[in-house]
Amino acid sequence: MRGALVLAIALFALAAAGCGGESDEPPTLASLEKKFICPTCKTTLELSNAPVADRMRAFIRERIAAGDSEGEIEAALVDQFGEGVLAAPPKEGFNLLAWVLPLAGAALAVGLLAVGLRRWSRTRPGGRAPESASVNGRPPLDPELERRVDEELARFDA
Amino acid sequence: MARRAKLILQAAAVLVVALLVALLGWRVTEQAEGRGLDDALERGERPRAPELTLDTLDGEGEIRLADYRGKAVVLNFWASWCEPCKDEAPLLEETWQRYREDGLVVLGIDAQDFRVDARKFVERYGLTYPIAYDGNGASLGRFGNTGFPETWFVGRDGRLVGEHIVGPFDEEQLEENVQAALDTPVR
Numbered sequence: 454m455r456g457a458l459v460l461a462i463a464l465f466a467l468a469a470a471g472c473g474g475e476s477d478e479p480p481t482l483a484s485l486e487k488k489f490i491c492p493t494c495k496t497t498l499e500l501s502n503a504p505v506a507d508r509m510r511a512f513i514r515e516r517i518a519a520g521d522s523e524g525e526i527e528a529a530l531v532d533q534f535g536e537g538v539l540a541a542p543p544k545e546g547f548n549l550l551a552w553v554l555p556l557a558g559a560a561l562a563v564g565l566l567a568v569g570l571r572r573w574s575r576t577r578p579g580g581r582a583p584e585s586a587s588v589n590g591r592p593p594l595d596p597e598l599e600r601r602v603d604e605e606l607a608r609f610d611a
Numbered sequence: 612m613a614r615r616a617k618l619i620l621q622a623a624a625v626l627v628v629a630l631l632v633a634l635l636g637w638r639v640t641e642q643a644e645g646r647g648l649d650d651a652l653e654r655g656e657r658p659r660a661p662e663l664t665l666d667t668l669d670g671e672g673e674i675r676l677a678d679y680r681g682k683a684v685v686l687n688f689w690a691s692w693c694e695p696c697k698d699e700a701p702l703l704e705e706t707w708q709r710y711r712e713d714g715l716v717v718l719g720i721d722a723q724d725f726r727v728d729a730r731k732f733v734e735r736y737g738l739t740y741p742i743a744y745d746g747n748g749a750s751l752g753r754f755g756n757t758g759f760p761e762t763w764f765v766g767r768d769g770r771l772v773g774e775h776i777v778g779p780f781d782e783e784q785l786e787e788n789v790q791a792a793l794d795t796p797v798r
Contacts, residue, residue: 512725
């Protein structure tokens with residue numbers, strides 16, 4: 454149980470850490486085209502040949518040439534077109550829920566699965582089942598009845 | 612205790628599902644509102660124009676469609692990268708100049724565009740009518756617009772009138788719908 458909980462928390466922390474900031478490398482048009490949506494056709498810029506997508510690509514090229522970082526270019530495009538221009542929701546404020554909820558759901562699912570499996574594998578709440586217990590979860594046979602079954606089987610084998 | 616926790620979890624799950632269904636319903640209704648306007652006009656009805664509140668293109672203040680109640684409005688959705696919009700702009704300016712004393716307002720809605728490009732467009736074509744800026748294009752869905760340019764006509768009573776023109780209009784079509792809008796009663 455505790456192991457499952459630790460695993461769930463570790464999974465959550467690992468994924469949350471993946472939500473880190475932008476890289477230090479200078480942005481390229483090819484990398485940014487995947488991160489922005491063309492407002493008219495609702496696909497990423499790399500897949501769009503709409504006039505507004507061409508204009509956005511030209512804008513990105515200008516900003517890269519001017520030395521802007523990815524964050525600055527993103528801020529400028531959001532200022533013009535709103536947050537809907539981002540292919541992925543920003544990792545802040547209410548939008549953070551879009552990142553956190555799936556991870557929290559996955560962690561919760563792992564936890565619930567662990568609890569369910571543990572309960573399922575238990576035969577009785579008091580502790581370990583006796584070794585003579587049947588593997589199908591039913592109580593063991595009455596010793597007298599078991600003795601008679603053995604006798605009958607032995608006679609049958611003979 | 613365990614039973615109570617189970618009940619709380621079940622209630623939370625039902626609440627989450629209800630919220631998601633409500634969100635879906637709201638989204639579908641919002642999109643259907645725009646599509647319904649066209650159908651109503653085709654049936655000869657005059658639906659109320661959706662409310663619009665947007666920043667002005669110069670960023671100094673807001674424009675509300677409701678503020679033009681009592682005037683006839685030509686509502687033209689455009690963008691600087693839209694080729695047919697370039698042909699329409701001089702005609703809209705001419706119409707605005709000709710009928711403004713009669714109570715006509717041409718209201719341009721620049722959507723899904725860079726402000727700087729839109730300002731250059733306005734300067735290039737010498738547009739003097741009011742222009743609102745809708746960068747993310749939120750207003751397009753409210754009217755059920757699917758492209759650029761698109762033009763609606765709003766009567767003095769705040770209800771849509773005439774045609775919804777999808778794509779570029781010609782001079783005669785514009786004149787006919789402007790007259791229809793000017794002829795509407797204030798109430």
